[in-house]
Amino acid sequence: MSDTDFVTDDDAPLPQRRKAANGDRWMVGLGLAMLALMLILTLLGPLIAPYDPSMTSPNSLAPASAQHWLGTDSIGRDILSRLIIGGRTTLLITVVAVCLALAAGLVLGLTAGYIGGAVDQVIMRVLDVIFAFPVFLLAIAVVAALGPTVPNLILTIAIVYTPILARVVRAPVLSVKSWDHVEAARSVGVSEFRLVTRHILPLAISPILVQVSLTLANTIFTVTALSFLGLGPPPPDPNWGGMLAEARQFMELAPLTVIAPAGAIVFATLTFIVLANGLREMLDVAGKR
Amino acid sequence: MSAPLLRVRDLAVTFPPRRGNPAVRAVEGVSFDLAAGQTLGLVGESGSGKTTTGRAILQLQKASAGSVELLGRNLTTMSGAQLRGMRRHMQFVLQNPHSSLNPRMRISSILTEPLLVHRPIPRDQFAAKVDSLLEMVGLDPEVRNRFPHEFSGGQRQRIVIARALAVDPDFVVCDEAVSALDVRTQAQIVTLLADLQTRLNLSSLFIAHDLALVRRLAHRVAVMYGGRIVELGTAAQVYENTVHPYTRTLLDAVPVPDVQAQRKRLRNAAPPPVFPREYDPRHPCVFGEVHAESGTPEWHEIAPGHNVSCRFWPAGMTPGQ
Numbered sequence: 001m002s003d004t005d006f007v008t009d010d011d012a013p014l015p016q017r018r019k020a021a022n023g024d025r026w027m028v029g030l031g032l033a034m035l036a037l038m039l040i041l042t043l044l045g046p047l048i049a050p051y052d053p054s055m056t057s058p059n060s061l062a063p064a065s066a067q068h069w070l071g072t073d074s075i076g077r078d079i080l081s082r083l084i085i086g087g088r089t090t091l092l093i094t095v096v097a098v099c100l101a102l103a104a105g106l107v108l109g110l111t112a113g114y115i116g117g118a119v120d121q122v123i124m125r126v127l128d129v130i131f132a133f134p135v136f137l138l139a140i141a142v143v144a145a146l147g148p149t150v151p152n153l154i155l156t157i158a159i160v161y162t163p164i165l166a167r168v169v170r171a172p173v174l175s176v177k178s179w180d181h182v183e184a185a186r187s188v189g190v191s192e193f194r195l196v197t198r199h200i201l202p203l204a205i206s207p208i209l210v211q212v213s214l215t216l217a218n219t220i221f222t223v224t225a226l227s228f229l230g231l232g233p234p235p236p237d238p239n240w241g242g243m244l245a246e247a248r249q250f251m252e253l254a255p256l257t258v259i260a261p262a263g264a265i266v267f268a269t270l271t272f273i274v275l276a277n278g279l280r281e282m283l284d285v286a287g288k289r
Numbered sequence: 290m291s292a293p294l295l296r297v298r299d300l301a302v303t304f305p306p307r308r309g310n311p312a313v314r315a316v317e318g319v320s321f322d323l324a325a326g327q328t329l330g331l332v333g334e335s336g337s338g339k340t341t342t343g344r345a346i347l348q349l350q351k352a353s354a355g356s357v358e359l360l361g362r363n364l365t366t367m368s369g370a371q372l373r374g375m376r377r378h379m380q381f382v383l384q385n386p387h388s389s390l391n392p393r394m395r396i397s398s399i400l401t402e403p404l405l406v407h408r409p410i411p412r413d414q415f416a417a418k419v420d421s422l423l424e425m426v427g428l429d430p431e432v433r434n435r436f437p438h439e440f441s442g443g444q445r446q447r448i449v450i451a452r453a454l455a456v457d458p459d460f461v462v463c464d465e466a467v468s469a470l471d472v473r474t475q476a477q478i479v480t481l482l483a484d485l486q487t488r489l490n491l492s493s494l495f496i497a498h499d500l501a502l503v504r505r506l507a508h509r510v511a512v513m514y515g516g517r518i519v520e521l522g523t524a525a526q527v528y529e530n531t532v533h534p535y536t537r538t539l540l541d542a543v544p545v546p547d548v549q550a551q552r553k554r555l556r557n558a559a560p561p562p563v564f565p566r567e568y569d570p571r572h573p574c575v576f577g578e579v580h581a582e583s584g585t586p587e588w589h590e591i592a593p594g595h596n597v598s599c600r601f602w603p604a605g606m607t608p609g610q
Contacts, residue, residue: 180388187347188452189376189406202393 028282031213031275038091038271045088051078053085053238061254071256073247077238079260086238087264090227093153094219100158101165102212106201108162109169114177114196124170127163135160139222143231150233157222161215168211172204179203206283213276217269224265240265292361293322294492295346295460300355302338302345302516315341316516318587319355325459326490330507330524332500332539338516339496340384343462346494347381348372359460377407380453384465386445390437396423396448397433403455422451426481443474447481454485461493468497479505500543504528509594512536514564514601522595532597534606535564564601574599575606 041048050069057076064071070079112123130138139156146152176182177200185199226232227241235242240261247257302316316338323329331339344350346357348364357364359379364372380403383389390399400419404410410418420430426447437445446466453461463482467475483506485491497503503510503524510527512520512535520533531537545551568587570580576589576599587599 180383180385181391183349184381184383184389184449184452185391185402187349187376187381188403189373190402191373191406194406198394199391202391 025278025282027274027278029278031271031278034267034271035275038087038268041084042088042091045084049081049084051081053077053082054236061250061257063254064256070260071254073243073254073257074250079243079257082238082243083240083260083264086240086243086261087268089150089233089237089239090220090223090241091268093150093157093223093233094216097154097157097223098161098212098216098219100154101161101215104158104162105165105169109166110173110196110201112166113170113173114192114200116174120170123166127166130159131163131167135218136222136225139226140229140231143226148226148231148234153223153226153232157219160222161219165208165211165215168207169204172207173200176200176203206279209283210276210280213272213279217272217276220265220268220272294325294360295323296358297321297346298356298358300342300345300357301353302341302350303353314516316345319518321511321518321521323460323492323494325492327509328486328493328495328507330503330510331494331496331513332498332503332510333513334498334539337513339513340464342513343381343464343494343496347379347462349381373406377409377456378458379460379462380456380458382446382449382453382461382463382466385469386442386449387469389449390445392437395434395436399437399448400433400452400455403452407456409456418455422455425454425485426451441474442470443477446470446474446478450478450481450485454489457489459492461491462496463493464496465498466495467502468499475502482506500528500540512539517598517600519598519601520596522592526592526595530592530595532591532595533601534603535601563603565604568600575602
């Protein structure tokens with residue numbers, strides 16, 4: 001047998017690269033566009049907002065006009081400015097809390113799923129205890145106990161959503177860890193940490209992304225609801241839930257005072273739901289190849 | 290003769306009882322030596338413990354008894370970190386090339402990974418090494434930035450082989466390395482393996498159920514049945530002077546590409562002998578030895594280097610029949 005001339009190749013010529021685009025991505029696109037709009041408004045808030053959100057004026061409960069696009073509230077503050085600035089607080093709490101929950105969920109879920117056995121049992125049973133409480137009730141209890149400050153709200157929401165994310169991380173890890181390429185990597189001598197982060201997590205990421213997006217939607221709702229109940233960030237800084245609560249009594253006189261923050265909440269929630277659905281479809285398609 | 294590269298002694302793997310099923314003794318009393326540059330073919334039917342043996346040697350499966358020594362160091366008692374270091378000397382080629390490559394990693398990352406783990410060469414030479422590995426297995430180095438799903442089965446198996454050879458191991462376990470491929474691709478991969486074997490002076494444990502392939506690649510052949518090695522010898526000894534009836538059955542089961550001959554064999558085919566699993570060392574074995582008294586292993590040397598176990602003989606059958 002010659003030792004230099006290899007049989008050059010198998011029957012098939014090297015297949016062409018798969019086209020990246022497929023038709024089902026419009027939903028993700030829409031979600032990302034909505035997210036981008038929200039991020040621009042939030043990040044550039046103070047530059048965009050037409051008025052100081054805390055500045056009162058005698059022109060109270062004004063309808064929409066050229067000066068005040070969304071009218072003014074009961075003490076004459078510009079609603080549009082308050083929406084933009086208030087979104088910063090609401091979204092900050094939401095995003096930071098979900099990031100924390102995701103970090104905790106990843107660590108706990110990966111540990112439980114990868115190590116398995118008794119460790120898995122202990123971690124998951126403890127999380128089950130938290131999971132057993134209705135999210136909202138638990139959040140109210142924790143905030144009421146700790147006091148309604150921004151860091152406490154963030155911590156509360158992170159704790160409440162950690163079990164959900166940990167479960168979503170753990171489930172695919174359980175199956176992926178026994179796949180051949182993981183064993184192959186182990187036989188190469190890859191460390192456990194790298195095994196989990198490079199060979200298991202990337203293949204378990206789809207459901208996690210979808211769940212993170214859904215959790216963001218839920219969290220916005222939870223944050224605004226807590227604020228609505230008076231457990232949100234203290235006044236005078238605006239936030240969507242608080243605006244809704246203040247405007248409730250003037251609903252008949254100036255509907256816009258309620259419609260505007262409600263619309264903002266719906267828009268933000270919808271953004272993440274659209275994103276979650278789009279991701280779910282897109283990633284499923286990719287998984288089928 | 291110097292110490293063997295790999296020395297396996299009384300290796301056993303027992304799977305614990307689960308859900309009411311009794312414990313399974315998948316591998317028992319497996320012993321053999323492997324010299325540098327030699328290939329041992331491990332054959333047997335499905336469920337005979339071939340793959341488990343391979344995994345236990347690589348310490349991917351915990352052995353319940355026995356020892357595995359590679360380069361004179363006992364792997365079974367090593368700590369995790371030490372073992373990871375030893376993995377530089379032993380590599381694994383898995384059966385199914387469609388599942389043994391990480392679908393989210395590019396070919397270059399897949400081939401760089403063993404280098405990152407073991408650092409046999411400085412980092413700035415990794416890229417050149419990846420290219421030379423791809424060339425060595427007959428692939429165009431231009432494919433380095435592609436993903437595994439862009440390749441056919443044979444091409445993927447070449448990549449798997451390249452990964453196994455990245456750190457210049459002394460010993461490779463090829464677990465059914467070609468059985469997931471079509472026949473023509475099999476031939477190409479076998480040619481590649483045979484070529485690499487001689488060029489790199491590689492030792493390997495070649496697990497397969499295709500006897501012809503094993504004959505082509507292996508210097509020595511071990512036949513497994515019921516978790517035990519029943520016959521071990523050079524390829525010529527095992528194939529031509531078959532002693533154990535199970536080996537005979539296995540060889541006779543290979544279809545021959547000759548209609549007349551095949552029909553004749555089918556007509557003559559006796560019902561497959563029943564190989565009893567229970568074995569009592571207090572009674573004389575098929576070679577007339579009572580192992581409980583003599584204390585000898587259940588292992589009989591027929592010719593130098595050709596050993597046969599006295600287990601699993603059908604009732605009434607004796608050697609020489």
